Amino acid sequence: MQRHSPPRSGDSGTPTGSAREGLLSLIELHINTVSCEVNRAMRVIAVLSALVLIPMLVGHMPGMTTPGIPFTPTSGG
Incomplete structure (x- = not known):
């Protein structure tokens, strides 16, 4: 029987690396x-x-106090 080595976190082709990339894409x-x-x-x-x-x-x-504004009351009527 052959034993497989556990996946390393730095490899992008391993399940751990693809899970990290998937998580980062979900965050983005x-x-x-x-x-x-x-x-x-x-x-x-x-x-x-x-x-x-x-x-x-x-x-x-x-409401402004400037002279010459239309529709303001004047002293002459």
């Missing part, structure tokens, strides 16, 4: 998935902030 897949979800959330936040910016600026214009 998880990181890429999370990154994609974060990118999607940041895109939504950017669109919402751009949509809120315009009405906010228009709404705050009458």
Whole structure:
């Protein structure tokens, strides 16, 4: 009978090496998935902030104390 030597962890062709590579690829897949979800959330936040910016600026214009703004009360009537 022949006895096989146990696989070494440094060899890529052994089951231990392929298990390590498989685990690393699963970790990379998880990181890429999370990154994609974060990118999607940041895109939504950017669109919402751009949509809120315009009405906010228009709404705050009458509150400014600068002369010549339309629709402000004047002393002459």
